[in-house]
Amino acid sequence: MAACAIRRGLLSTASKYNQHKCIHRILSAIDFSSGFDPKRAQPLCSSCGLTSFQQTRFLSSRNRPEGKILEPVGVFEALKQHGKYETGQLFLHSVFGYRGIVLFPWHARLYDRDVSPAAAAAAAAADDRYVRTFLGLYLIKLFSLCYSSMVLFVVCFFSKPDSVGHGSKEVKGKMHTYYQVLIDTRDCPHISQRSQTEAVTFLANHDDSRALYAIPGLDYVSHEDILPYNSTEQVPIQHELFERFLLFDPSRNPPFTARDTLRAWQEKNHPWLELSDVHRETTENIRVTVIPFYMGMREAQNSHVYWWRYCIRLENQGNEVVQLRERHWRIFSLSGTLETVRGRGVVGKEPVLSREQPAFQYSSHVSLQAPSGHMWGTFCFERTDGSHFDVRIPPFSLESNKYDKAPPTGYPL
Template sequence: MEVGVFEAPKIENYETGQLFLHKLFGYRGVILFPWTANVFDKNEDAAIEGSYEMKIANEELDRSGPPERTKAKKMTYYQVLIDNRDIPHIRTQPESVTFLGGPQSNRSVYSIHGLDYVSHNDVLPYSSSEKNPIVHDLFEKFLMYDPDTKPGFVARESLKAWQESNHPWLELSDVCVKTTNNIRVTVIPFYIGEDQRKKLYWWRYSIRIENLSNEPVTLRERHWRIFSQAGTFETVRGKGVVGQEPDLNSETPVFQYSSHVNLQAPSGHMWGTFKMEKEDGSFFEVRIPSFYLECKEEDKSSQ
């Protein structure tokens, strides 16, 4: 796979049009624009999280939700385009951004293929003399080659208009992280709209699972607990995730996927566990960090 000339990673934010290689998944991509995320490391405040997990274990549920979000760290994430040539070869579900579109009376879930969210630390920047170094339907629509600028591509007005009009379901605000037995789980929830006809609020959530050790494991089961502001409580169990039981080993330590959830209330929260199997046939549980499901204020005010 050819890329270009690698550059030194930057501390400051990257510009629109920056070409990069993903540090973990190895795909080629280009940065469209940044988001400032609140990153909550659920391992840092062990006392609060421990109390909450005890409630979970004893099923002492209330409507207060996960522990208060008081210790967030600000981190830059980027909206990026993935090179179509690399999608079949990366250890991730083909990434799509989804949203509810169409008339309020009959809304459907639409998707935009080949978009991802990448943290600043996962960007390996490079430059290229090619006018179209990334293969994606939106690359030429959003970016224009300009050899006199750095990084060599500038945003077209169509990108700015697209960002503004699609802001509600593109926006990334919270990132929740928890590590159990050297397995790190990162969750990013997105509110994608309301189906007023069915009186349902919809969210997409992206999950990354990383094996930080050299011991191979296989994800065998998922167990979700979903609590709605309306007072309903649901548990969901199943084999693997998105029809797969991914192996996490030294060669392929990371797996990422997205899924959806809906509630009959504008807010709620989710948490859960993954059941992992070791090579010797023994099992252990990995915590999925608790995270809020929240309706955007502008969506609620428009009703």
């Protein structure tokens, strides 16, 4: 059972009990009992030498024992209604269910095409009247004949009011906090079908190269997707960069502080990591969020080629099961060209969005022979009865910046 299925069940149950002004403890388990077949390590970046282990899930026909061992791993903390989470904050991702740790924040402009100014003010006032309380976090391990795997957590909280409906399409950017985070590598195989764990990519450090390299287990997380918790473990997150970037300091809260290597890496790679604009729009209960990133410029055949990465999250906010079938993009370049791109699915997949697994997130790339442009389009979804409907992709700008020199050369480790 997927992590977000449990999360949605917890939210629904907690909302029901909250009507009686009570706090109830909810215990659920996520079964990740399928084994994993580790493949040999493959380097992703020749300049930094970091490796990624490609892993393949498989199901065994053997009977698996039902014994469970409950191990406490931490305690949920109160959500931050104001301010931001600090470097070293442990968290559970509220949508994809993975464990992670905050490296540093980004301040982005959120263009939400679903929220009118009056509704946004009402939602902000409602936020101040609701408090979510988190009482505990536990990790359950299922032990089989050959493999053990993680399953999940205890959450107690008050529910939050539903999101506001559609309003004016005149969109003004509102400042919103996102975080650069590390994903626990133990959780990556469990989310790989719903969220790419190698989605943060860079241009290679050769002026005439269009090759990309990825940093495994690096992600961007919105403030509202952070479910903070604390732990007494000195290494609560498994990631090859964890101990290179963070230092355990029990006198601090959270008890992890940035090493000089993290600060140097952030400063050096800031132009290619920076998140500035977020675009969001909902059509027929399917919310599309787009985040573009400028990657740099390359020279090819005596012309300049500008590259962008864009991250897209699809979320089913309704009860109906739908499947993404096609994408339809329009790409306009400042040079005057307009390109149309059609294709099946996205990144080779046609994800199903349901109440149990409502979200899918992926990244892709686009290049233009101009320093700026625009993208917009639609996704075609299919219902269970065979009917189809289009979901709008919010229009967004592709803007280059002053950092049009060579992209980063790797990690300053």
